[in-house]
Amino acid sequence: MDNAPLIGIMQSNRRRRELSNTFFYINDLNLKLFTFAPADIIWSKKEIQGIYLxxxxxxEASFPFPDVIYNRCYRNVRKTIRRLEKYIGKNKCFNLINHFNKWWIYKILSNSIIKDYLPETFPCNKDNIINLLEKYKRFYLKPSLGHKGKGVYLIKLGEDDQKEVYKDTLLPREIITGNDDFFNxxxxxxWGRKYIVQQGVDLAQIDGMYFDIRVLVQKNIVGNWDTTTIVSRIAYHNIFNTSLCQKVYTSVKVFDQLYKCPVKRDKVFEELNKVSLIAARIIEAKRGQLGEMAVDFGLDVTGKLWIIEVNGKPQxxxxxxxxxxxxKELIYKRPLEYAYYLSKSK
Incomplete structure (x- = not known):
């Protein structure tokens, strides 16, 4: 163990350090692991006061600066990472940023070969809202830096130009008459946050419930992007927000219900794999070194796939x-495999 690579798992604060326990249990690569928060770094001594299992x-113990850092902070710690890189070397920390901004993800991917998978998306303002309502009769209102489906609204154009506002459920929260009242x-x-507006896609359902398709892509032990698993979250009845899910299944199980033809099903899986890996490479090329992300797709009523959003810190x-x-173990092993790869890279 003395010559084993030292890997630090950086969590956003000290209370979250113990959430790293699974990584310790599945560590079979002869890695020395510890977990820490940015506040645990003692710069003057070039050491970290971390914990290990x-x-x-x-x-609790003192550690030298590690060979590689796996960033699990959901907030922006780029300055901390840049400072650490002066000691451990460049490209020895992965997941430079975990909290993806929906607007810049859209801008990056909308100029790529997978642009046709993206619903039209714009910064939230009056003109863009009018445009989407006129064109699609519905749109989603989402925080640019949201997570777990919080703060998401569905807006539909109803009869007599009424605006129907939905929050999570398919029962209108408000029905608003008059544009002034609506924009207020x-x-x-x-208020107080940046939002985007996104084309309202008419999504397919399974057994009367909405679902999504989450493709988890991670770097492997040779440093390449690979698909680890594809699952589907099934929302509760009368809920459009799949973050509020009653059950999660493998997408194979869901697709077996959707597609009677195995050839068609396999083609959709091939498409999901291909598009997700392309998205990962493009985003990493623009935003810095990454080790994992989840690409969330929706399937519309015509069978077309749409990238709904991309998550930089997959749950x-x-x-x-x-x-x-x-x-299940591979989901946790892959970041350790990639850390091992980085520790051996020049």
Whole structure:
């Protein structure tokens, strides 16, 4: 173990350090692991006051700066990472940024070969809202830096130019008459935050419930992007927001219901794989070194795939209760494999 690579898992604060426990249990690469928060770095001594797991107990200890850092902070710690790179070397920290801005992800991908998979998306303003309502009769209002589906609204154009506002459920929260009142409500919904407006796609359902398709792509032990798993979140009845899901299944199970033809099903999986890996490479080329992301797709009623959003810090716990999923350990192993690869790279 003395010559084993030292890998630091950086969490956003000290309370979250113990959330790294699964990585310790599945570590079979002879890695020395510890977890820490930015506040644990003692710059004057070039050491970190972190914790590690041994025999089921967390032990606090001082560590030198590690060989590689796996960034799990959801906030922007780019300055901390740049400072650490002066000591551990460039490209020894991955996931430089975890909290993806929906608007800049759209701008990056809309100029790429996968642009046709993107719903039209714009910064939230009056002209863009009018444009989307006229063109599609519906749109989504989303925080640019949102997560877990919070703060998402669905707006539909109803009869007599009424605006129907939905929050998570398919029961209107408000029905607004008059443009002035409507735009005043938009200001209330978005107050203090940047929002985007996104084309309202008429999504398919399964057994009367909305679902999405999440493709988890991660770097592997030779440093290449690879698809780890594809799952689907099934929303509750009368809920359009799939972040509020009642169940998560492998997409194979869902697609077996959607597609009677195995050839058609396999082509959709091939398309999901191809587009997700392209998206990962493009985003990494523009935003810096990454090790994993989740690409969320919607399937519309015509069978077309749409990239709904891309997550820079995929929630790993959603996979824990999928009985038929065979690669649960690999989801946690892949970041360690990539860290091992970086530790051996010049």
């Amino acid at each position: 041994e025999d089921g107990k967390w032990i 409500k938009i200001i209330q919904y978005t 790993k716990t959603i996979y824990d209760n999928i009985e038929e999923l065979e690669c």
